[in-house]
Amino acid sequence: MTTIKQIAEFLNKELNINNIEDSSCNGLQVENEGEITKIGFAVDACQETFEKAFKAKCNLLVVHHGLIWDSLKHLKGSTYHNIKYLITNNLALYASHLPLDLHEKYGNNVQLANLLQLKDLRAFGFYHDKAIGFSGSTDTTLEKIKKKLQNQGMKTLSLDFGPKEIKKVAIISGGGAKEVYQAVAIGADLYITGEPLHFVHHFAKENNINVIFSGHYETEVWGVKALMPLLQEKFKVKVEFIDVPTIV
Ligand SMILES: [Zn+2]
Structure with missing residues (x-):
């Protein structure tokens, strides 16, 4: 039993x-x-x-x-x-x-990284002393990434302020909008998180980074x-x- x-x-x-x-x-x-x-x-x-x-x-x-x-x-x-x-x-x-955001096999973030077929995955997005998310490399376009997310029923509210060609992606599921500065710091072309925050608009624009808000629920x-x-x-x-x- x-x-x-x-x-x-x-x-x-x-x-x-x-x-x-x-x-x-x-x-x-x-x-x-x-x-x-x-x-x-x-x-x-x-x-x-x-x-x-x-x-x-x-x-x-x-x-x-x-x-x-x-x-x-x-x-x-x-x-x-x-x-x-x-x-x-x-x-x-x-x-x-x-624990279920950052887990390297079952976590929300590694699953999203796998969905986008990112390579050279690295721990990304520190909270206390632990990384919650992942970053990785790719060779694709912003539009193709949006399509992939949409095909999984995810939202794609996007701030298209970075390059159209995407080489580096950083991901934190759920309420990770504030961590956009960490994505800029590692030179990501695209940051994906769940829930939008107002300040990210100008921050992303002034730092030439694309941001996609894919839904708190949908990313988790x-x-x-x-x-x-x-x-x-x-x-x-x-x-x-x-x-x-x-x-x-
Ligand atoms: Zn959450």
């Missing part, structure tokens, strides 16, 4: 969660009882995701953005209802935030999706991706 403790221990180790400083309380956030037979994978811990996972008969949800962060002080309002729903329905919640489905075959194979459980996209 597969229990939540076995799966959580395996993921903690595989994702090295104890060695990565993060405002997310990574790991098992809400426990449950009994056997795990089906795992749902999602980007966000939210009511809609929980209800879809319960309907799909999942006993565990593995998410990128969990419910419990350093800032959580009270179980009130929607947070109370979220946690009550999980406990009432015996649905466990496991979260992996930065990759990590949890990469864990699906891993857990399916290891624990012989059913798996399902619970798709609840956001507008930003």
Whole structure:
């Protein structure tokens, strides 16, 4: 019988969660009882995701953005209802935030780099002492990269202020807009991140760099999706991706 403790221990180790400083309380956030037979994978811990996972008969949800962060002080309002729903329905919640951004096999960023077939991958985008993203080399055009992203259902809100020919790309999934200065510092022609920030417009223009905002959600489905075959194979459980996209 597969229990939540076995799966959580395996993921903690595989994702090295104890060695990565993060405002997310990574790991098992809400426990449950009994056997795990089906795992749902999602980007966000939210009511809609929980209800879809319960309907799909999942006993565990593995998410990128969990419910419990350093800032959580009270179980009130929607947070109370979220946690009550999980406990009432015996649905466990496991979260992996930065560990699933930066992981060199399963992480959101390496998956995006692989999608764009970047070569000579290097750790990029430092937060505390850890690199979250990746940079790599290529020989393509901005338009071809946009097409590739669009073909995967990703957003391509773009600031086309750099060269049309792209040799070096830097990537940080999700809310990495502020890190655009690090992309300029390494001489990237293109910086890809999830969510837009206003100041990046003039900064990119004045530093001749292209920036594509591909959606916070769309750049962060990759990590949890990469864990699906891993857990399916290891624990012989059913798996399902619970798709609840956001507008930003
Ligand atoms: Zn995120």
